[in-house]
Amino acid sequence: MTDPTTPFARVKIRTGALVFCGADVALIRRDRPAGSHDTPPGGNPDGTSEPGVIEWVHYRDAEDLPLFPLIGSAISALPAPGAPPGDRLLLPVTDANYTWV
Template structure:
């Protein structure tokens, strides 16, 4: 096989990293709600790491851009979960692979009152898609069309600051097709298997990825500094 052929046909040859923050205030967590003509879906606050950008810098930048959360309030963010998503999209471009690094942090009601209520994603045509910041009780996220699909794991936390038993997320296979609404298959549904998957808002198909090792010491998951406190309901 020629180098050119291998380059154009090998899937998952390109890896992207996405950092996102689960920003808690009490039992509520900040999510972005995006509305489209035929569907509504939610995303965690975050985005792709830029070339050469450090992970803490990427998380801090995304939280500032999308939530207007100042860097000092990101202090103590804990790396909670890792999701390895292998995505297939139509066309000749090799299918990408995306690693989702999901951090957790806590803020006070006073800080929450100063945060953004809307976020604007720039579109290829120069327009913008509006994301509405919605504070959702984390225990009610299991039924949300959430990207990445962490709703089940999030809703099962005993409390907002509870430790997790495994760094590896359980996942269900999720599929979308160009022009269709998001369809989420949860653990226990047909075609579910261990691994991870991610619904994509631009119409691609996501397959479960390879589970990652959970043998990470929790002391190595802290991002920077301490954290603010918020009373739990």
């Protein structure tokens, strides 16, 4: 575990974007031996890549997908595609609310 009192020079984050086509949103499905998970299109913080399949899914169905980060409920709650999001704060990702694959 990293010592929380040690200063750091950079923070690694994964950036992603929601891409809509009508009411469908583009997600990348990655199949792994332990199961599949979906992510929005974006880059890994370390510059690596991982193969996946782009799927177009109705944005209201995103809540039921194994989506990482946990944005499925926020996407599904949009009143319409392209509508501004309401509460932008998401729940933290924990072992209780996400199955790690």
